Amino acid sequence: MSTEKKAAYSAWSNIMYSMQLHWRARPLTLICCAVSALVGVGVPFVSIYMPKIVIDNITAGVTPSEFILSVGLMALLLAALNSAKSYADLITHESVGTISILKHLQTVMHKHLNMDYEVLESPGYAKRGEKAWRAMQSNHSPASNIPRNLSQLLMNVLGFLVYGTVIVSVHPLIILLLAISAGINWLALSRARKVERDTREERSKLQGKLWYLQKVSKEPSGGKDVRLYDLGSLIRGIFQNVLGSSTDKEQKVATGDMKAQLSDAALSLIRDGASYAFLIYLLLNGEMTLGSFVLVFAAIGAFAGWLSGILTSASELIRALSELSDIRDYLDVPDLSNTGPGHALPSGDLLPPTITLKNVGYTYPDAKEPTLSSIDFEIKPGERIAIVGANGAGKTTLIKLLCGLYQPTCGEITLGGVDITRYNRDEYFSLFSTVFQDIHLFCCDIAGNISQQSPEETDYGKVEECLVMSGLMDKVRGLEKGESTLLVRRVHADAIELSGGEKQKLALARALYKDAPVIILDEPTAALDPIAESEIYQRYAELTVGRTSIYISHRLASTRFCDRILLIDGGGIAECGTHDELMRYGGKYAEMFNVQSHYYKDGEVTDHEGAFHLA
Numbered sequence: 001m002s003t004e005k006k007a008a009y010s011a012w013s014n015i016m017y018s019m020q021l022h023w024r025a026r027p028l029t030l031i032c033c034a035v036s037a038l039v040g041v042g043v044p045f046v047s048i049y050m051p052k053i054v055i056d057n058i059t060a061g062v063t064p065s066e067f068i069l070s071v072g073l074m075a076l077l078l079a080a081l082n083s084a085k086s087y088a089d090l091i092t093h094e095s096v097g098t099i100s101i102l103k104h105l106q107t108v109m110h111k112h113l114n115m116d117y118e119v120l121e122s123p124g125y126a127k128r129g130e131k132a133w134r135a136m137q138s139n140h141s142p143a144s145n146i147p148r149n150l151s152q153l154l155m156n157v158l159g160f161l162v163y164g165t166v167i168v169s170v171h172p173l174i175i176l177l178l179a180i181s182a183g184i185n186w187l188a189l190s191r192a193r194k195v196e197r198d199t200r201e202e203r204s205k206l207q208g209k210l211w212y213l214q215k216v217s218k219e220p221s222g223g224k225d226v227r228l229y230d231l232g233s234l235i236r237g238i239f240q241n242v243l244g245s246s247t248d249k250e251q252k253v254a255t256g257d258m259k260a261q262l263s264d265a266a267l268s269l270i271r272d273g274a275s276y277a278f279l280i281y282l283l284l285n286g287e288m289t290l291g292s293f294v295l296v297f298a299a300i301g302a303f304a305g306w307l308s309g310i311l312t313s314a315s316e317l318i319r320a321l322s323e324l325s326d327i328r329d330y331l332d333v334p335d336l337s338n339t340g341p342g343h344a345l346p347s348g349d350l351l352p353p354t355i356t357l358k359n360v361g362y363t364y365p366d367a368k369e370p371t372l373s374s375i376d377f378e379i380k381p382g383e384r385i386a387i388v389g390a391n392g393a394g395k396t397t398l399i400k401l402l403c404g405l406y407q408p409t410c411g412e413i414t415l416g417g418v419d420i421t422r423y424n425r426d427e428y429f430s431l432f433s434t435v436f437q438d439i440h441l442f443c444c445d446i447a448g449n450i451s452q453q454s455p456e457e458t459d460y461g462k463v464e465e466c467l468v469m470s471g472l473m474d475k476v477r478g479l480e481k482g483e484s485t486l487l488v489r490r491v492h493a494d495a496i497e498l499s500g501g502e503k504q505k506l507a508l509a510r511a512l513y514k515d516a517p518v519i520i521l522d523e524p525t526a527a528l529d530p531i532a533e534s535e536i537y538q539r540y541a542e543l544t545v546g547r548t549s550i551y552i553s554h555r556l557a558s559t560r561f562c563d564r565i566l567l568i569d570g571g572g573i574a575e576c577g578t579h580d581e582l583m584r585y586g587g588k589y590a591e592m593f594n595v596q597s598h599y600y601k602d603g604e605v606t607d608h609e610g611a612f613h614l615a
């Protein structure tokens with residue numbers, strides 16, 4: 001897909017993005033970050049300045065009241081700064097990660113829910129989604145801490161400037177020595193960061209695999225196969241291998257960091273030793289006062305901390321910004337379909353509308369061959385269409401195209417004569433009630449699963465009608481809480497579990513409740529028992545009255561109640577007609593039908609007439 005191209009985000013744009021996010025959520029957080037940076041320098045500076053004041057006062061022989069006043073003022077200032085620091089740190093600590101993670105989670109979840117289905121399904125975007133998800137796994141993840149990183153960086157830069165000024169005032173040579181050592185340290189750290197950057201993509205892939213394997217090991221859906229096919233040792237083996245590779249890569253990064261820290265420690269020793277020796281020389285030669293000696297001695301000791309603080313916080317910030325890029329990269333995935341204002345949908349007498357496919361083809365992303373090509377047909381208002389074909393022929397793909405989940409890679413689909421891409425995507429979706437093969441239940445009660453609305457908005461009378469029509473009412477009546485029974489046990493401890501067939505009935509009830517002008521059923525009876533299935537067939541006319549219906553089934557007998565049958569084969573419509581026409585034609589449909597009908601009547605039935613008695 002051409003839209004998989006990634007955007008590049010500058011450090012500045014990421015910083016502004018994060019700042020805006022926090023400013024909108026809680027401006028106090030950013031103010032506290034700034035305060036934290038200022039007092040983060042103020043507190044230690046006043047602490048090292050106090051001994052100088054004390055010594056200078058003593059050597060100058062000031063009066064006790066002057067001494068108490070000057071030292072007392074400093075102590076008061078220190079107490080005020082300390083209080084401001086505690087408050088600012090508390091707010092930033094509590095707010096920054098939480099605000100970021102909540103906002104990121106909200107926006108990423110919104111993106112997951114609203115992006116084009118076709119894009120959501122594409123492997124390239126799925127990887128981008130996983131990266132975004134990993135970048136915001138906790139409120140300690142780097143991308144969540146950008147304001148604090150900036151505050152740390154600002155504090156270290158301020159500390160560097162203030163302490164540097166104190167040191168330079170004694171002798172510029174000392175600062176030169178300190179700057180050279182900082183440069184060497186920066187190079188060591190840059191190398192460490194380069195290792196981190198170079199291995200990032202691969203580490204991310206390995207973490208994705210570990211994540212997947214953990215998911216497989218805990219998902220009940222795969223749990224049966226894991227146990228019955230003894231897949232445990234296989235999964236453990238793969239996990240072990242991936243974990244080994246992942247650990248190797250992480251160790252490489254950790255080793256780079258360790259080397260940088262060791263070089264910093266060695267350099268500090270040389271740098272501080274030389275600086276202290278120089279200071280002692282100045283003191284012994286009477287070129288500086290004892291008070292200044294104490295101040296500068298302490299400043300040199302702390303200066304190394306500011307320097308390495310700049311390097312560390314800058315590199316943390318770079319990492320955080322790059323993780324924020326992963327989140328933004330996912331959020332900025334463009335919509336392929338029209339999510340803005342669209343052409344007015346057909347309404348009133350124009351419903352259900354005519355749907356026309358003109359030379360439609362579809363190729364899955366990364367697939368070499370098209371799944372469908374040159375599909376031409378028209379579905380008339382209220383027509384009942386059956387789509388049949390072998391496994392993998394493209395039936396589901398065709399209905400995904402029809403209901404706008406996929407966009408044709410060639411040709412066009414029109415609804416009421418208008419290209420469907422001109423309609424607003426979500427308005428277009430409102431025209432379709434669908435039951436797909438994979439049924440998802442949501443963590444609310446049965447009524448909510450059918451209405452897909454809140455209890456206040458749900459029409460319970462209609463829910464009951466749909467339950468009766470879908471054949472699930474008997475089951476629901478037998479439940480203590482009826483349609484208020486909760487589903488999805490993972491979320492609700494008192495939820496119930498539905499069988500495969502019951503889920504299928506519930507999905508049908510959901511489609512009926514939506515009451516859209518076009519109903520699409522993809523194998524809606526595959527999991528139903530023969531009686532329930534037969535009831536659906538008998539009620540099919542009632543279920544689809546006033547609507548256009550499209551019905552996919554491998555039970556070819558069930559397609560007889562449709563007005564027209566399309567057989568998909570070789571990527572196109574190979575046969576099209578009524579059941580009788582296709583049987584007379586004697587092509588693939590007739591062949592499939594005859595093979596199947598033999599199974600039902602054990603060879604007694606040789607033609608279509610005896611297959612099923614249908615309404």
Ligand SMILES: Nc1ncnc2c1ncn2[C@@H]1O[C@H](COP(=O)(O)OP(=O)(O)OP(=O)(O)O)[C@@H](O)[C@H]1O
Binds near residue numbers: 364371397398
């Ligand atoms: N998301 C996807 N990405 C890539 N290829 C896909 C995807 N979904 C389906 N396909 C491929 O497209 C082809 C048609 O699949 P489709 O699900 O439309 O077939 P079908 O006729 O509905 O099959 P069945 O009768 O088994 O349900 C298959 O070969 C399948 O491998």
